[in-house]
Amino acid sequence: MTRSPHREPDRRPPAPSAGGAIEPTTARELAFACLQAFDDSGFYLSDSLDRLQGRPLSTADRALAMELSYTVLRRRATLDAVLRQLVSRDPASVERDLWTVLQLGVVQLLLIPGLPPHAAVHETVELAKRINGRWGGMVNGVLRSLQRLVTGNVADAPSASGVPIVAADPAREGEGAACLEIVYRQLGANVFPDFARDPVGYVATAFSMPRELMARWSNGWDPAAALRQAAWFTTPGVLSLRINPLRTDRVRLIESLRSIGAECWPGDLPESIRLAESTRIARLPGFEDGHFSVQDESAMRIVDLLDPRPGERVLDLCSAPGGKSTHAAERMLDQGTVVACDLSERRLRLVEQSAARLGLNAISTQLVADDPASIPDGPFDAAMVDAPCSNMGVLGKRPEARWRLTEEDFQELPALQLRLLEAAAERVKRDGRLVYSTCSIDALENEGVIRQFLARQPVWSATTQLQSVPSEPGDGGFVAVLRRN
Ligand SMILES: C[S@@+](CC[C@H](N)C(=O)[O-])C[C@H]1O[C@@H](n2cnc3c(N)ncnc32)[C@H](O)[C@@H]1O
Numbered sequence: 001m002t003r004s005p006h007r008e009p010d011r012r013p014p015a016p017s018a019g020g021a022i023e024p025t026t027a028r029e030l031a032f033a034c035l036q037a038f039d040d041s042g043f044y045l046s047d048s049l050d051r052l053q054g055r056p057l058s059t060a061d062r063a064l065a066m067e068l069s070y071t072v073l074r075r076r077a078t079l080d081a082v083l084r085q086l087v088s089r090d091p092a093s094v095e096r097d098l099w100t101v102l103q104l105g106v107v108q109l110l111l112i113p114g115l116p117p118h119a120a121v122h123e124t125v126e127l128a129k130r131i132n133g134r135w136g137g138m139v140n141g142v143l144r145s146l147q148r149l150v151t152g153n154v155a156d157a158p159s160a161s162g163v164p165i166v167a168a169d170p171a172r173e174g175e176g177a178a179c180l181e182i183v184y185r186q187l188g189a190n191v192f193p194d195f196a197r198d199p200v201g202y203v204a205t206a207f208s209m210p211r212e213l214m215a216r217w218s219n220g221w222d223p224a225a226a227l228r229q230a231a232w233f234t235t236p237g238v239l240s241l242r243i244n245p246l247r248t249d250r251v252r253l254i255e256s257l258r259s260i261g262a263e264c265w266p267g268d269l270p271e272s273i274r275l276a277e278s279t280r281i282a283r284l285p286g287f288e289d290g291h292f293s294v295q296d297e298s299a300m301r302i303v304d305l306l307d308p309r310p311g312e313r314v315l316d317l318c319s320a321p322g323g324k325s326t327h328a329a330e331r332m333l334d335q336g337t338v339v340a341c342d343l344s345e346r347r348l349r350l351v352e353q354s355a356a357r358l359g360l361n362a363i364s365t366q367l368v369a370d371d372p373a374s375i376p377d378g379p380f381d382a383a384m385v386d387a388p389c390s391n392m393g394v395l396g397k398r399p400e401a402r403w404r405l406t407e408e409d410f411q412e413l414p415a416l417q418l419r420l421l422e423a424a425a426e427r428v429k430r431d432g433r434l435v436y437s438t439c440s441i442d443a444l445e446n447e448g449v450i451r452q453f454l455a456r457q458p459v460w461s462a463t464t465q466l467q468s469v470p471s472e473p474g475d476g477g478f479v480a481v482l483r484r485n
Contacts, residue, residue: 027061028127031068035100045069072103073399074234077208079103081191086142098135101128105143110163153186160190166231199223203230232471233395239275241292244358248291256285272297290358295323296475298468303327305481306435310335315383317424320347322354329360339376341368378427385424387417389438389445393476417449434482446478
C-alpha cells in the first residue's frame with residue numbers, strides 16, 4: 001500500500017513523545033512498546049508483537065498485549081473523546097507517549113470487559129512510572145476520575161454519554177454482522193456528538209472511523225447501516241482456516257480442532273473452516289505439519305474463481321505473504337508451477353516459509369521491481385493480481401490502515417492497480433484466465449480499475465465481478481474474472 005504519513009485520529013498537533021524506549025517485560029509494557037513503534041515508524045502491530053518480545057511472556061500476557069494494542073489502535077478517536085473530558089491540560093500539550101499510556105488505561109477500564117479495575121489502574125500507573133518517573137500521579141488521577149465518571153449503567157441505544165462496546169454473541173459467532181452485540185457503557189457526561197443530530201460526527205468518534213473513509217462506503221450514508229459497519233470494523237471479524245487437501249481433509253481437521261476444545265464448523269467453501277474465536281494459530285494441532293492456513297473465505301474465493309489446474313503455469317504477480325499462491329498450488333495438487341512474484345524480498349521469504357510448511361514444491365518465488373520488464377515472461381495459463389490496495393474491506397483486521405489512508409491514496413492506488421493488471425494480462429496466453437482482486441470496498445479500486453482495463457484492452461472481457469460485503473460473513477473485498485478472447 002502507498003505509505004502515507006501517520007496521522008493522529010483527532011489530528012492533534014504532534015507533542016514531544018518524551019518516553020524513550022523500554023524493554024517490555026509485562027503485557028501492558030509490550031502493548032505500549034508496539035503502539036510506540038507504530039507512532040514512531042508506522043510498524044505493523046503484528047510485526048512489533050513478534051519483534052519486541054525480548055523476554056518470553058506467557059501466552060496469556062501476549063494475548064492481552066495484542067488485545068490492548070489492537071483495541072487502542074482501532075478505537076483511538078473514541079479514547080481521545082473520553083480523555084478530553086478527563087484531562088484538564090490542552091491535549092495537544094500532553095506528551096504523545098503519556099497520552100498513549102492514558103489511552104491504554106481507558107481501554108482497560110471501559111472497553112475490555114473482565115479486567116479487574118484495580119489491576120488496570122495499578123499496572124497502568126506502574127507502566128507510566130517506568131516510562132517517565134513524573135507521569136504516575138497524573139495517570140493515577142485521570143484513571144480514578146474515569147472510574148468515578150462511569151455510572152455503571154448499560155444501555156442498548158447510542159447516546160452522547162454511552163461508550164459502545166462491540167462483542168460477538170457467542171451463540172451466533174461466525175455469522176458476521178448478525179452476531180454483533182453492541183452495548184453502551186454510560187458515563188456521567190456527554191463525550192460524543194448526538195447521534196440523531198450529527199450521525200457522521202457520532203460514528204467518527206464513538207466508533208473511531210475517519211469521516212473521509214465513511215464517505216467512501218459503497219452503501220451510501222444510511223446512519224444505522226453505517227453504525228453497524230463501523231461496529232464491525234472495531235472487531236477482528238471471523239477467523240477462517242483453509243485446509244491443505246494434500247495433508248488432511250476437513251472432517252479430520254474439525255475433529256482434531258474440537259479435540260482440543262476449539263469450537264469450529266465448516267465454512268461455505270469445501271476447504272474452509274470457521275473458528276468461534278481468535279486463537280494463537282501456531283498452537284493449533286496440525287499447523288506445524290501444514291494441515292491448514294489462515295485465510296478469510298472472501299480471499300479463498302479468488303483462487304476458487306481462478307480455477308488453477310494440475311500441470312498449469314500460473315502467475316501470481318503480487319504474491320506475498322503467499323495466501324493465494326499456496327492455495328493455487330494446493331488446488332493444482334502441487335503439479336505445475338506457480339510463479340510467485342513480489343516487490344518485497346522480506347515478504348517473499350514468507351511465501352517460501354508457508355510453501356515449505358505446507359509441503360508445496362510447485363511454487364517458485366521471483367523478486368520483481370516496479371517495472372514490467374522485471375516480471376517473468378509468459379505465456380501463462382492463468383494469472384492473478386491481488387493488488388496492493390487501501391484495505392478498506394478489512395479495517396478491523398488491519399487496525400493501522402484507517403489512520404493512514406489519504407485522499408491521494410485513492411488517486412494513486414487505482415493507477416498502480418491498472419498498471420499491474422495490464423502487465424499480468426500481457427503474459428497470459430490466448431483463452432487464458434486473469435483474476436484481479438483487492439481487499440477494498442472502494443469502487444475506484446475495484447469496478448473502476450476493471451472499467452478502465454476493458455476500455456484499453458478490448459481483447460479481454462469480464463465474466464464475473466463480485467463484491468464481498470464486510471461482515472457477510474467475513475472480510476470485504478472484490479474479485480473480477482477476465483478472459484482473453
Ligand atoms: C494484497 S498484498 C498480496 C497478498 C497475497 N496475494 C496473499 O494472498 O497473501 C499486495 C502485495 O503486492 C506487493 N506489491 C506492491 N507493488 C508491487 C509491484 N509493483 N509488483 C509486484 N508486487 C507488488 C506488495 O509487496 C504486497 O505484498
